[in-house]
Structures are given as C-alpha cells and as structure tokens.
Amino acid sequence: MNDVPMHYCPGCSHGVVHKLVAEVIEEMGMSDKAIGVSPVGCAVFAYRYIDIDWQEAAHGRAPAVATGIKRLWPDRLVFTYQGDGDLACIGTAETVHALNRGENITIIFINNAIYGMTGGQMAPTTLLGQKTSTCPYGREASLHGYPLKITEMAAMMEGTCYVTRQSVDTVASIRKAKKAIRKAFQASMEGKGSCLVEIVATCNSGWKLTPVQANKWMEENMFPFYQKGDLKDTI
Amino acid sequence: MGKIRGAIVVNTDRCKGCGLCVESCPQDVIARGKRVNVHGYPFVEVVKGDACIGCASCAIVCPDGCITVYRKKMEE
Numbered sequence: 001m002n003d004v005p006m007h008y009c010p011g012c013s014h015g016v017v018h019k020l021v022a023e024v025i026e027e028m029g030m031s032d033k034a035i036g037v038s039p040v041g042c043a044v045f046a047y048r049y050i051d052i053d054w055q056e057a058a059h060g061r062a063p064a065v066a067t068g069i070k071r072l073w074p075d076r077l078v079f080t081y082q083g084d085g086d087l088a089c090i091g092t093a094e095t096v097h098a099l100n101r102g103e104n105i106t107i108i109f110i111n112n113a114i115y116g117m118t119g120g121q122m123a124p125t126t127l128l129g130q131k132t133s134t135c136p137y138g139r140e141a142s143l144h145g146y147p148l149k150i151t152e153m154a155a156m157m158e159g160t161c162y163v164t165r166q167s168v169d170t171v172a173s174i175r176k177a178k179k180a181i182r183k184a185f186q187a188s189m190e191g192k193g194s195c196l197v198e199i200v201a202t203c204n205s206g207w208k209l210t211p212v213q214a215n216k217w218m219e220e221n222m223f224p225f226y227q228k229g230d231l232k233d234t235i
Numbered sequence: 236m237g238k239i240r241g242a243i244v245v246n247t248d249r250c251k252g253c254g255l256c257v258e259s260c261p262q263d264v265i266a267r268g269k270r271v272n273v274h275g276y277p278f279v280e281v282v283k284g285d286a287c288i289g290c291a292s293c294a295i296v297c298p299d300g301c302i303t304v305y306r307k308k309m310e311e
Contacts (some may be wrong), residue, residue, distance in 0.1 A: 006299055010251035010298075011251070011253030011254070012298055014298070015299050092298065212258050
C-alpha cells in the first residue's frame with residue numbers, strides 16, 4: 001500500500017478490499033509481477049493506493065484489457081477490480097466472455113447494488129424495492145426488471161474454476177474474503193481458469209445510511225438475496 | 236500463562252470517523268470523540284486503554300488503515 005489517504009467516503013468497503021488485495025499480493029511475493037486493471041467507478045483511483053503496475057480500462061472493458069495483458073505476460077498476476085455498474089451493466093459482454101473463455105485472470109467484483117460514484121443511481125444489481133435516486137419509489141420488477149446475479153452466471157460457465165461470494169462487514173468475513181482472494185490469485189497463476197470473487201459491499205453515502213447502519217442493512221437485505229459462499233470450486 | 240495486553244494508536248489525521256472500529260471492538264476501548272481533525276471528521280479516540288486485549292479487530296475493519304495495534308505478553 002502507498003501511504004496516501006484514500007478518497008473513499010468514511011466506512012467504504014473499498015478500503016478494506018484494497019488492504020486485502022495488497023496483503024495477499026505481498027504475502028505471495030508478487031508485488032513486482034502483479035498487474036491490476038482498474039475500472040471506471042469509485043475504484044478508478046486504485047492505482048494510487050496499491051504499489052503495483054496498473055492499467056486503467058475504458059468503462060466495463062477491464063476483463064478484455066486483462067485478457068490482452070495476461071496473454072502477453074503469462075507469468076504475471078493479472079486481476080481486474082470492478083464495481084457492479086462497471087462489471088454487471090456496462091461491461092457484461094466483456095465479463096461474460098472473458099470468464100467463458102477461461103482466461104487465467106481474477107475478477108474482483110465489488111457489488112454494492114448501486115452506482116456509487118455518480119450519486120446512487122439504480123444498477124442492474126439493485127434489489128427489488130430498494131430506493132435509489134433514479135427509482136425513488138423502489139425498484140419494481142414490472143418496470144425495471146429483476147436484479148442480475150452475475151456470480152451465479154459465472155458459476156455455470158465451463159471456463160471458470162473458482163467462483164465465490166464474500167463480504168467484508170465483520171472480522172470473520174474479512175478473513176474469509178482474504179482467503180478467497182488468495183485462492184483465486186493462486187488458481188489464476190497456476191493457469192486453472194478464470195476466477196470471480198464477488199464482495200458484497202456497502203455504499204453508505206449512496207444508501208443514505210451511516211456506515212454501521214449500512215452494514216446492518218446489508219446483512220438484512222443483501223445477504224438473503226446474494227447468498228455468501230463458494231458457488232464453484234474445481235481447483 | 237501470561238496475560239496479553241494490547242495498546243492501539245489511532246492516526247487521527249487520517250481517521251474519517253466512520254465508527255466501524257467502535258462497533259467491532261469487543262471491549263469498548265474506542266469511542267468517537269467530539270474533536271474533529273483537519274478534514275472536519277470526528278475521529279475516534281481511545282477511552283478505555285486498559286481494557287485492550289490486542290485482538291486487532293479494529294485494525295482489520297478500518298477501511299483507511301488508521302489503527303496500529305501493539306501487543307505485549309505480561310509476566311505474572
């Protein structure tokens with residue numbers, strides 16, 4: 001980690017996940033060989049915080065860029081770090097095809113059910129009934145469709161080897177998430193296929209809650225729909 | 236067996252006062268103070284330093300990495 005204060009809102013899950021990624025890379029001794037692909041979204045400045053090589057991708061195109069990097073540098077640890085607006089909406093095609101091709105990359109997917117950076121608009125992952133700035137009366141299935149479960153989609157594909165859903169709200173879940181990230185990084189370095197680590201995260205300023213209330217809200221509303229655990233593990 | 240004592244140091248300039256560490260602390264060692272830092276955030280302060288067991292829960296949940304934990308095994 002660089003000694004730079006993060007620009008994230010107080011209590012944002014991004015900070016914890018950044019720490020976990022940095023710790024895993026350092027423990028694996030891959031700091032000189034890791035290349036991250038940062039998305040468009042709140043994590044766009046990830047290159048400021050983790051002291052490895054980074055490439056900034058166009059909105060949603062991080063898995064395509066990571067594919068190119070990994071094919072040119074097979075000995076590098078290549079991962080993308082994307083939010084739900086980037087990965088599940090604008091970059092669905094790139095994500096789905098990169099996972100289906102079985103590229104040896106890891107995708108870290110931060111799912112906070114909202115477009116956090118632009119002011120809390122509805123995302124494809126927004127829960128039914130959840131209020132956002134573009135659906136102030138709550139998301140309705142008849143008008144806005146249903147929430148998209150990208151991780152379940154990825155688990156059905158032949159190309160993926162490790163698909164999991166974690167969270168970073170408690171000490172125990174943070175430790176589990178770290179183990180998942182480590183496992184995914186190791187599998188992609190061993191060339192076993194694509195890995196997807198979804199982190200169910202909070203966006204307290206987008207949800208208009210305090211950080212502590214946001215964690216409670218996530219536990220009550222997000223976890224029943226986005227159930228945690230390993231969805232696929234063929235390592 | 237020696238008892239383990241802990242001590243924490245909060246980087247008050249970087250703390251954003253989110254309060255996640257206050258929730259995670261099993262011993263209620265930390266609390267949000269009334270003072271604010273240069274950014275205007277009400278940072279957290281150690282209120283019951285003697286109760287700290289050095290579990291590092293606060294440091295693990297802190298999104299901004301503001302908390303340093305020291306741990307020492309006390310002799311009988």
